[in-house]
Every structure is written in structure tokens, then in C-alpha cells.
Amino acid sequence: MLSTTRRVEFRDTDAAGIMHFSAFFPMMESAEHELLRSWGMSVMPRERGPNDVTWPRVAATCDYLAAARFEDILAINVSVLKVGNSSVQYGFDFSRDETPIAKGTLTAVCCRLDTSGLTKVPIPDSVRQLMQG
Numbered sequence: 001m002l003s004t005t006r007r008v009e010f011r012d013t014d015a016a017g018i019m020h021f022s023a024f025f026p027m028m029e030s031a032e033h034e035l036l037r038s039w040g041m042s043v044m045p046r047e048r049g050p051n052d053v054t055w056p057r058v059a060a061t062c063d064y065l066a067a068a069r070f071e072d073i074l075a076i077n078v079s080v081l082k083v084g085n086s087s088v089q090y091g092f093d094f095s096r097d098e099t100p101i102a103k104g105t106l107t108a109v110c111c112r113l114d115t116s117g118l119t120k121v122p123i124p125d126s127v128r129q130l131m132q133g
């Protein structure tokens, strides 16, 4: 549904010279935000409107298949795995030159954000259509 790339930065690596497990999560988050932008949305809309919802995460996973190193260019394929009433689960496939590096998931919940905090709401139909492609 979205193919993008990210370079492994020095800060992403550990003392063994390989990409740290935690560094995959910001890349997944950033790729998810890119997918939302490709649909004309922002994860944090600045203006009020019918789709001014935000997407806190309730679950995140990552399986590590091969090591990535400083300055590697990782291809990231993002797909929508499941659309629920208020939740959406994304899948992330990381690879380098066709070598699978990692597979992750993020689950986000459609929420309104106001002074009282986050309130779960059903995914708007127009957004659901985009997610279901």
C-alpha cells in the first residue's frame, strides 16, 4: 500500500554496529505517518473537520530476521492488515536489497483529542474506504 525507504543512521545502531531493536519502531511510526499523508491526512490534524481524528497506538511488535547496519538503505512496505470498528493494524516489511530484515505491526485507535484527553471513536467511513483500498 505504501513503499518507502529509510537510511540507518548512526544513532540507530548499537555497540555491535547493528541496528538496535528499538530503532525499528520510530521508522514504523514515521512510515505510518507517511501513509496517512498519502491519504491526505495527518496523524495530528491542525484544523477542525469531519476527519480530525488522531491515532494513539495500543500495540506494537517487531520480529528481527537479519541485521541491518549503519548507512544501509532499508525498503519499508506498509500495508493495512486489519480495519476494526475503531482500530487499524498496519504491517511493516523491512528489507535490504531483497533480503528480509524485519517484520512489524502497529495497532492504532481512532480517537478524538480534546482537553479531556483521548476518546475512542469509530473510524469515519471516508477514512475506512481509504484504508480498505
Ligand SMILES: CC(C)(COP(=O)(O)OP(=O)(O)OC[C@H]1O[C@@H](n2cnc3c(N)ncnc32)[C@H](O)[C@@H]1OP(=O)(O)O)[C@@H](O)C(=O)NCCC(=O)NCCSC(=O)c1cc(O)c2ccccc2c1O
Binding pocket: 029, 043, 044, 054, 055, 056, 057, 058, 059, 083, 084, 085, 086, 087, 088, 107, 109, 111, 118, 119, 120
Ligand atoms: C486509545 C484508548 C483511548 C482506547 O481506549 P478504550 O478503552 O476505549 O479502547 P478499547 O479497549 O475499547 O479498544 C479500542 C480498539 O482497540 C483494540 N485494541 C485495544 N488494545 C489492543 C491491543 N493491545 N492489541 C490490538 N488491538 C487492541 C480493540 O480491540 C478495539 O478495536 P475495535 O476495532 O474493535 O474498536 C486507550 O486504549 C488509551 O488511551 N490507550 C493508551 C494509548 C497510549 O498512551 N499509547 C502509548 C503511546 S501513544 C503514541 O505513541 C503516539 C504516537 C503517535 O505518533 C501519535 C501521533 C498523533 C497523536 C498521538 C500519537 C500517539 O499517542
